Amino acid sequence: MRSSLILVINCGSSSIKFAVMQPCQDSPVLSGLAECIGLQDARITFKSPQTDKKTVALTTGDHKDALNALVQELRDRALIDSIGAIGHRVAQGGSVFAESALITPTTIAKIEELATLAPLHNPANLQGIHCALEVFPTLLQVAVFDTSFHQTLTPAAYTYAVPHKYLREHQVRRFGFHGTSHKYVANEAVKMLGLNPDDHGLVVAHLGNGSSVCAVKNGISVDTSMGMTPLEGLVMGTRSGDIDFAAVAYIGKVTNKSMADLEQMLNKESGLLGISELSSDCRTLGEARKAGHAGASLAIDVFVHRLARHIGAHAMSLDRLDAIIFTGGIGENSTLIRELTINHLKVLGIELDSDQNNQLYGGRSGVVSRGEGPVAVVINTNEEKMIALDTDRIVKRAKTA
Numbered sequence: 001m002r003s004s005l006i007l008v009i010n011c012g013s014s015s016i017k018f019a020v021m022q023p024c025q026d027s028p029v030l031s032g033l034a035e036c037i038g039l040q041d042a043r044i045t046f047k048s049p050q051t052d053k054k055t056v057a058l059t060t061g062d063h064k065d066a067l068n069a070l071v072q073e074l075r076d077r078a079l080i081d082s083i084g085a086i087g088h089r090v091a092q093g094g095s096v097f098a099e100s101a102l103i104t105p106t107t108i109a110k111i112e113e114l115a116t117l118a119p120l121h122n123p124a125n126l127q128g129i130h131c132a133l134e135v136f137p138t139l140l141q142v143a144v145f146d147t148s149f150h151q152t153l154t155p156a157a158y159t160y161a162v163p164h165k166y167l168r169e170h171q172v173r174r175f176g177f178h179g180t181s182h183k184y185v186a187n188e189a190v191k192m193l194g195l196n197p198d199d200h201g202l203v204v205a206h207l208g209n210g211s212s213v214c215a216v217k218n219g220i221s222v223d224t225s226m227g228m229t230p231l232e233g234l235v236m237g238t239r240s241g242d243i244d245f246a247a248v249a250y251i252g253k254v255t256n257k258s259m260a261d262l263e264q265m266l267n268k269e270s271g272l273l274g275i276s277e278l279s280s281d282c283r284t285l286g287e288a289r290k291a292g293h294a295g296a297s298l299a300i301d302v303f304v305h306r307l308a309r310h311i312g313a314h315a316m317s318l319d320r321l322d323a324i325i326f327t328g329g330i331g332e333n334s335t336l337i338r339e340l341t342i343n344h345l346k347v348l349g350i351e352l353d354s355d356q357n358n359q360l361y362g363g364r365s366g367v368v369s370r371g372e373g374p375v376a377v378v379i380n381t382n383e384e385k386m387i388a389l390d391t392d393r394i395v396k397r398a399k400t401a
């Protein structure tokens with residue numbers, strides 16, 4: 001397996017996910033999660049199918065420190081020489097990148113230009129790219145964009161109702177995110193449910209720290225809830241999702257907050273965390289709700305209400321509705337969020353199968369509804385596999401060009 005492994009890097013601002021993949025396999029040979037990047041107690045945890053979890057404290061806690069710890073682990077496991085290429089998740093590819101791209105100085109310059117359109121994500125993604133170029137200077141590297149899958153949105157779906165010159169002159173439009181995940185689970189759903197690849201309609205709910213809904217018609221994204229940046233749409237861990245801009249302007253006026261403060265408030269202090277005044281983590285909120293915490297209860301109710309509303313709205317962008325798919329950390333594991341959401345979907349003819357729902361978490365997928373109508377399904381996403389496959393394809397193309 002010499003030089004046949006792909007290192008997948010998904011760099012966030014405070015965490016980095018790594019996976020060492022064989023492109024055609026579902027499970028990683030090694031996975032890693034660096035947490036609390038930039039903070040004092042930064043650490044990295046490694047997992048492989050053969051060994052127990054191993055956690056190492058990071059010295060400086062920055063992105064480069066985490067990558068160096070990963071390199072050491074790859075050396076210790078004699079995997080370092082088998083890494084043939086690196087795939088990076090990049091959130092915002094704008095209208096520039098309709099597909100994954102080989103990382104070159106031009107690609108980096110374009111990703112830098114697009115950073116204002118995904119301020120929480122692209123700068124962190126770029127840090128990962130720069131560090132990886134330093135640490136692995138001889139390997140080909142590929143950027144895989146969240147936005148590529150949504151390049152099929154029509155102008156009706158991506159245009160904001162603001163003066164058109166802002167789209168013409170400044171690219172102000174909806175792009176959508178989580179495309180790698182939406183594409184993967186939609187494809188899995190077609191296989192799992194035996195749907196016709198040329199005649200199906202799905203609504204995918206990717207629910208993680210960032211969450212979005214996508215309407216997929218015959219394998220193609222036709223609508224999605226995130227917009228120009230990953231702030232629009234659903235309620236998220238710390239992001240508000242949809243909000244009346246006049247409400248934000250009013251908050252700015254009564255608190256003297258600047259535009260930058262307001263952006264920070266909507267991205268980092270809102271969502272589940274902002275409503276509950278407790279946590280952004282759905283697990284913590286589920287437990288607190290059971291214990292009678294009013295803020296946690298309200299946060300979950302608002303999350304579910306918004307999610308059900310977006311699922312219903314996205315169904316209207318399809319010609320037929322075969323299935324609603326739950327994926328991402330919350331979608332795959334929270335039986336509570338699925339139960340509450342499916343109970344909101346009666347108008348669509350979807351009825352919860354409680355027994356099935358309560359059994360699907362921790363990596364198990366399947367149908368969680370009953371009856372004749374569209375089905376509700378849990379499918380585990382695998383962005384790492386998609387990134388590895390695309391990286392492999394782009395690198396092979398570059399080598400034969």
Ligand SMILES: Nc1ncnc2c1ncn2[C@@H]1O[C@H](COP(=O)(O)OP(=O)(O)O)[C@@H](O)[C@H]1O
Pocket residue numbers: 207208209210237280281282283284286328329330333334335361
């Ligand atoms: N067993 C669980 N029950 C409920 N929520 C869970 C469970 N496991 C993970 N989650 C939630 O999933 C979310 C993180 O999802 P994930 O997809 O890993 O995030 P990211 O967007 O960072 O990739 C958190 O809100 C976490 O609480």
Ligand SMILES: CC(=O)OP(=O)(O)O
Pocket residue numbers: 091121146177178208209210211230
């Ligand atoms: C685009 C986005 O929201 O990504 P994440 O879920 O990783 O925050």
Ligand SMILES: [Mg+2]
Pocket residue numbers: 208209210
């Ligand atoms: Mg995610």
